[in-house]
């Protein structure tokens with residue numbers, strides 16, 4: 001079964017995410033664990049965790065993905081930022097284990113001009129510090145959009161990081177907007193085959209399904225609603241037609257404005273996948 005859903009809000013407590021996701025018909029979802037704009041993870045109360053755990057068994061919404069906050073940078077050459085990044089990522093992973101959440105999506109950060117190989121090394125050693133033991137929570141490496149100094153925008157770089165981290169609890173989160181912005185035309189069969197051959201479809205635990213505001217290769221991370229951007233309805237139709245693609249999990253992080261737009265977008269996605 002293909003599962004899909006939105007990144008949904010945790011306003012009012014993490015367990016509330018289930019209510020809204022169910023209401024709009026999501027079968028999977030992504031959340032932040034606390035405000036994405038702070039350095040400290042704000043943990044949920046034991047009661048709230050209980051409510052969340054209850055809903056993981058009563059709601060058919062799975063898998064659940066947690067997205068890391070915006071501030072950490074595992075590729076940073078600045079010691080303080082690097083250490084703080086390792087700390088919050090470790091806390092998030094630990095918290096996910098207590099909530100039976102199997103996946104944390106990680107941005108690989110910016111090497112701030114120190115060079116790609118340095119950035120990759122830094123990310124690998126950060127992940128090795130974060131994932132010292134198995135606890136049922138996998139870290140998913142998300143591809144970036146090709147912005148200046150970004151780490152992990154290209155398949156070879158993602159593969160290099162993946163191969164060098166000492167944990168089995170790892171995988172990829174592949175974002176369609178970021179692929180397109182980095183120059184991968186996802187409407188082309190050879191591009192999809194390159195993804196399959198380089199990183200393996202089995203290792204892709206989620207697709208971030210986003211259209212792109214700007215053109216192919218723009219190197220700009222600006223999401224658009226499905227069908228309304230440069231990839232477009234025809235582009236996504238083509239994308240889903242490739243073998244293996246329509247069997248993945250999909251999470252949308254699109255700039256929709258309200259529930260009506262969400263319902264419309266979800267029904268379009270359903271139609272395109274089937």
Ligand code: ZN
Pocket residue numbers: 067105107142
């Ligand atoms: Zn992301």
Ligand code: MN
Pocket residue numbers: 142175208253
């Ligand atoms: Mn994404």
Ligand code: MN
Pocket residue numbers: 175177178221222223
């Ligand atoms: Mn993005």
